[in-house]
Amino acid sequence: MSWEVPTMISKTPFFDKTVARQGLKRTFPLWLTHAVVWAMAMPVLMTNIYPHTGMLGIGYYILMTVHIGGPLMAAFFSMMMSELLCNYLYSARSVSFYHSLPVRRSALFRTNLLVGLGALLVPAALIGLVTWVMLTALGARDLVPTLLRWFAAYAEYVIFFTGFSLLCAHVTGHVGIGTLIYAILNFAAVALELCVRFILSMFLYGVRVRTELIGVTRFLSPLVKIYYDHGVLLQDGARIYTGGSYRLRLLAAGVVMTLLAWLLYRVRRSESAGEIVSEPALRPVFKYCMTAGFAFIVGVILYFITYFIRDEQTPASLLWFTVCMLAGGAIGYFVSEMMLRKSLRVFKRSLGGFAAAAAAIVLFCAAIGFDFFGVERRVPNLDDIKSVTVELYGVAAFDTAEIRAGDPWLSDVTDMHRAIIRNKDEDRSRLSRTEVNDGSQSWWDGQTVTLEYELTNGSKLIRAYTLPAWQWVRPDEDADVEQDVSSEYVDTVAALCAYPEVIERAYPMFWGEGQWYQTTGEVWQSAATGDWKQLNEEGFKKAAEALKQDLLEGRLHGWRNTREDNGDIIEVTLGYIKNETGREGDFYDVHFAVTPEAGRTWAVLTDMTNYCDELKDVDLSDPEAFGQAYPMLAHPDGWTCTGASVISWKSAWTLSESVYDTLTEQLPGALAQGDVLPWDYDMGLSEQQARLTLTYCDQAAQETAERSFMIFEGSPLWDLITDEENIAG
Amino acid sequence: MIEIQDLVKTFDGFRALDGLTLHVTQGGIYGLVGPNGSGKSTVIRHITGIYRPDSGSVTVGGQPVYENVAVKRRIAYISDDVYAFLSASLKDMKEFYRGLYPQFDTQRYEQLREAFPLDERKAIRHLSKGMQKQAAFWLAMCCRPDYLVLDEPVDGLDPVMRRRVWGILMNDVAERGTTVLVSSHNLRELEDVCDHVGIIDRGRVLIERSLSELQDNIVKLQIAFEGEAPELSGLDVLHRSAAGRVQTLIVRGRQAEVE
Numbered sequence: 001m002s003w004e005v006p007t008m009i010s011k012t013p014f015f016d017k018t019v020a021r022q023g024l025k026r027t028f029p030l031w032l033t034h035a036v037v038w039a040m041a042m043p044v045l046m047t048n049i050y051p052h053t054g055m056l057g058i059g060y061y062i063l064m065t066v067h068i069g070g071p072l073m074a075a076f077f078s079m080m081m082s083e084l085l086c087n088y089l090y091s092a093r094s095v096s097f098y099h100s101l102p103v104r105r106s107a108l109f110r111t112n113l114l115v116g117l118g119a120l121l122v123p124a125a126l127i128g129l130v131t132w133v134m135l136t137a138l139g140a141r142d143l144v145p146t147l148l149r150w151f152a153a154y155a156e157y158v159i160f161f162t163g164f165s166l167l168c169a170h171v172t173g174h175v176g177i178g179t180l181i182y183a184i185l186n187f188a189a190v191a192l193e194l195c196v197r198f199i200l201s202m203f204l205y206g207v208r209v210r211t212e213l214i215g216v217t218r219f220l221s222p223l224v225k226i227y228y229d230h231g232v233l234l235q236d237g238a239r240i241y242t243g244g245s246y247r248l249r250l251l252a253a254g255v256v257m258t259l260l261a262w263l264l265y266r267v268r269r270s271e272s273a274g275e276i277v278s279e280p281a282l283r284p285v286f287k288y289c290m291t292a293g294f295a296f297i298v299g300v301i302l303y304f305i306t307y308f309i310r311d312e313q314t315p316a317s318l319l320w321f322t323v324c325m326l327a328g329g330a331i332g333y334f335v336s337e338m339m340l341r342k343s344l345r346v347f348k349r350s351l352g353g354f355a356a357a358a359a360a361i362v363l364f365c366a367a368i369g370f371d372f373f374g375v376e377r378r379v380p381n382l383d384d385i386k387s388v389t390v391e392l393y394g395v396a397a398f399d400t401a402e403i404r405a406g407d408p409w410l411s412d413v414t415d416m417h418r419a420i421i422r423n424k425d426e427d428r429s430r431l432s433r434t435e436v437n438d439g440s441q442s443w444w445d446g447q448t449v450t451l452e453y454e455l456t457n458g459s460k461l462i463r464a465y466t467l468p469a470w471q472w473v474r475p476d477e478d479a480d481v482e483q484d485v486s487s488e489y490v491d492t493v494a495a496l497c498a499y500p501e502v503i504e505r506a507y508p509m510f511w512g513e514g515q516w517y518q519t520t521g522e523v524w525q526s527a528a529t530g531d532w533k534q535l536n537e538e539g540f541k542k543a544a545e546a547l548k549q550d551l552l553e554g555r556l557h558g559w560r561n562t563r564e565d566n567g568d569i570i571e572v573t574l575g576y577i578k579n580e581t582g583r584e585g586d587f588y589d590v591h592f593a594v595t596p597e598a599g600r601t602w603a604v605l606t607d608m609t610n611y612c613d614e615l616k617d618v619d620l621s622d623p624e625a626f627g628q629a630y631p632m633l634a635h636p637d638g639w640t641c642t643g644a645s646v647i648s649w650k651s652a653w654t655l656s657e658s659v660y661d662t663l664t665e666q667l668p669g670a671l672a673q674g675d676v677l678p679w680d681y682d683m684g685l686s687e688q689q690a691r692l693t694l695t696y697c698d699q700a701a702q703e704t705a706e707r708s709f710m711i712f713e714g715s716p717l718w719d720l721i722t723d724e725e726n727i728a729g
Numbered sequence: 730m731i732e733i734q735d736l737v738k739t740f741d742g743f744r745a746l747d748g749l750t751l752h753v754t755q756g757g758i759y760g761l762v763g764p765n766g767s768g769k770s771t772v773i774r775h776i777t778g779i780y781r782p783d784s785g786s787v788t789v790g791g792q793p794v795y796e797n798v799a800v801k802r803r804i805a806y807i808s809d810d811v812y813a814f815l816s817a818s819l820k821d822m823k824e825f826y827r828g829l830y831p832q833f834d835t836q837r838y839e840q841l842r843e844a845f846p847l848d849e850r851k852a853i854r855h856l857s858k859g860m861q862k863q864a865a866f867w868l869a870m871c872c873r874p875d876y877l878v879l880d881e882p883v884d885g886l887d888p889v890m891r892r893r894v895w896g897i898l899m900n901d902v903a904e905r906g907t908t909v910l911v912s913s914h915n916l917r918e919l920e921d922v923c924d925h926v927g928i929i930d931r932g933r934v935l936i937e938r939s940l941s942e943l944q945d946n947i948v949k950l951q952i953a954f955e956g957e958a959p960e961l962s963g964l965d966v967l968h969r970s971a972a973g974r975v976q977t978l979i980v981r982g983r984q985a986e987v988e
Contacts, residue, residue: 016829017828018825018828018829019829021828022814022825026814026815093808093810093812094812095779096774096777096779096808096812097808097812099778099779100774100777100778100779100801100804100806100808101801101829102798102799102801102802102804102829102830103798103829104796104798105796269780269781270774270779270780270781271740271780
């Protein structure tokens with residue numbers, strides 16, 4: 001392929017107005033639809049939402065429209081515009097017409113490119129402007145930065161998908177093929193990774209099909225990466241849309257692909273109209289990509305249907321898998337030959353080419369089946385490990401133990417890993433084997449141990465093994481099953497979970513690592529307390545401290561070794577927000593099944609003074625009932641407010657003393673009007689709702705009482721609790 | 730002047746033009762004649778800048794054509810298969826051409842209304858084949874081209890319209906000195922119009938002569954032989970084909986001498 005195109009140098013415009021006008025006219029239904037969709041999603045919807053969300057909320061929704069709608073809109077409409085503007089390349093009549101016109105090809109390309117981009121971005125910019133005008137008229141302020149972020153993100157998506165679709169459109173000379181290539185390539189990396197993982201998991205011990213895609217795959221699949229990895233956050237009081245650096249890379253990739261499309265167009269021959277691949281040098285690429293793609297996808301499906309689905313326990317058959325891959329590859333190869341040659345008679349001429357592809361497929365299968373690269377045998381060296389998490393459900397109070405570089409017991413993990421690999425055949429033979437001894441029945445069952453290494457080079461190594469653990473059932477127990485689970489692996493993991501450092505890493509909130517704020521503590525199925533109740537603030541703190549001590553003393557166990565009978569179990573869930581300065585926090589829940597063996601925790605959870613009063617059903621219009629439920633508000637003189645804290649959507653703070661009296665004065669009226677509601681554990685937190693908790697001290701009885709309320713955005717008290725001047729610290 | 734030197738063009742290994750050389754004099758009407766598949770349309774697509782030659786040169790007015798906007802503005806092309814934008818009317822195509830061809834003459838467009846009785850608001854795709862050709866002619870003549878390239882131009886036109894079209898075309902040649910290249914597989918049709926003829930076969934121009942010379946110098950014979958056809962030595966046979974016992978020969982030489 002030569003990029004040199006012999007031409008006569010003549011002064012020609014960069015852009016042709018006549019061709020541009022015609023392009024806009026032809027694509028009018030498309031860009032008009034695009035504009036209408038954005039008009040509905042932006043000014044129309046936002047002006048309806050704004051009265052209910054306020055400033056911070058509207059910023060969130062504006063950026064969420066570009067996060068959720070932007071990539072899809074850009075991917076679809078850019079592709080459609082490119083297809084429509086370039087479809088003259090796919091018919092001999094139309095390409096002859098266009099190329100006979102007094103317009104240079106480069107001017108044609110640039111004109112179509114600018115029409116494609118302009119038809120999408122100019123209306124989007126105007127819609128952004130209209131949104132600003134309408135929301136400002138409703139009282140919104142300082143929306144310009146948010147709207148600029150919205151437009152910049154959308155423009156980056158449009159430029160990327162336009163470049164991508166233009167390149168696909170110019171690779172082919174056949175209508176529809178460009179769209180098909182575009183659709184396939186958007187998800188090719190994902191499909192390939194899933195296929196490869198499935199294949200590896202069949203043949204390599206410990207390799208599993210995970211749902212989480214690796215970074216490279218996500219990077220090559222923009223639609224996947226944007227929705228999985230990016231989002232809208234609150235940072236330093238402003239809404240930001242994450243993923244800015246990735247979008248800049250998309251922008252650069254879009255520019256590069258546009259340039260490649262232009263280069264292809266320069267060398268493109270008019271007579272390639274109707275060909276599947278316009279440039280002859282790219283035809284082998286198309287052919288072998290089809291071969292590989294079909295080998296993987298059709299081959300895996302064929303194997304799954306004919307072999308794998310029959311019996312999961314039967315070991316994988318390398319031979320049959322190779323046959324299926326060859327069959328899939330053959331279909332792909334010969335179909336692509338038929339498409340390129342436009343003939344069904346391709347077998348004789350193409351056998352030689354397929355032989356090379358077949359050899360590559362066989363080599364690939366052999367490399368997997370015989371583990372040429374030592375994937376199965378790989379255990380990282382201690383020096384290469386940054387950390388490893390060991391996961392084994394139900395053995396300890398927590399399921400995942402994090403072991404770090406420098407821990408003396410890190411070698412226990414790698415030794416266990418080597419032992420697992422060494423005992424592969426023996427362990428596999430034990431699984432599901434049943435034995436009968438002395439009238440009791442016992443069998444080997446499978447438990448999954450997962451090892452996730454984070455290495456010093458930044459990569460991850462993940463292995464999951466289904467390992468035998470001995471289970472024993474007493475034949476004369478007719479109600480509950482007593483399970484005594486043991487194996488060398490279970491014992492190793494249980495020992496790891498006993499180290500104080502490991503416990504601390506599992507429950508950093510108990511050690512105050514980072515900024516942790518407690519939210520709600522909920523207790524279920526307790527014989528002592530009845531149905532389920534909520535811990536008050538003091539009770540929450542006591543429960544956390546007790547749990548910490550019981551964990552360190554090994555008095556809290558996993559569900560496998562916890563007996564459930566006669567209600568000797570209290571289940572407790574403590575909620576936390578981890579809130580880094582200036583950013584929105586994340587919710588964390590920790591859950592425990594507590595038995596009397598965990599004496600400290602048991603004592604806290606059976607003490608009724610640690611629970612909130614049930615106030616949700618109090619008739620607030622009845623003065624007597626109100627006075628009984630809220631004496632500190634009805635008769636404030638005898639009470640002193642000692643603390644006020646607020647929990648909102650992913651954020652928590654305490655209020656300064658200066659507002660205690662104001663809150664106490666305003667709450668009765670707000671409750672009466674319904675601007676504020678008594679806190680109910682059925683309520684959830686959202687961006688428009690916050691929980692206010694006030695702690696009072698009865699001056700006479702020297703007793704403390706806690707009351708929680710739901711405050712709604714837009715109410716007078718909302719401004720009071722969110723005003724930065726009223727926030728302590 | 731249109732000049733092609735040693736033009737070679739290959740499509741997937743098939744040599745469609747095999748070192749073709751052709752000269753069209755300024756202000757002349759050149760007929761390019763040849764059987765189906767001889768390469769006429771391929772030559773025309775090189776002259777109009779659609780195809781890029783594998784080797785050789787194609788110049789119009791002394792300048793290479795390919796990607797040369799200044800030259801292409803002087804060329805109007807009517808394809809054998811007329812193309813128009815989806816749902817575009819004659820009026821729409823007029824505006825399009827007006828934007829691209831600086832010499833587009835709207836007065837001429839109005840003048841030619843009488844010659845071409847078409848509804849200019851109707852989509853061209855909905856017109857019959859003959860009407861589409863008329864529309865193409867109408868627009869091409871209004872571009873006031875210095876070079877007019879026509880591929881099977883009167884195919885689909887009724888006899889009356891054919892006369893009309895040729896009349897308009899020859900008027901332009903006479904008034905403006907437009908250079909015309911017309912391709913057809915029908916020499917008889919071109920006899921009344923062309924002053925020069927080139928006969929093309931298998932990607933090469935076999936003969937290129939003025940029409941009068943050609944008519945004097947080329948004889949077409951159809952002979953039925955009993956039994957096997959003999960070798961015809963002594964005759965300069967340019968082309969020979971057979972249908973059953975009837976042999977068709979194109980022979981160089983005067984008619985009386987050949988017979």
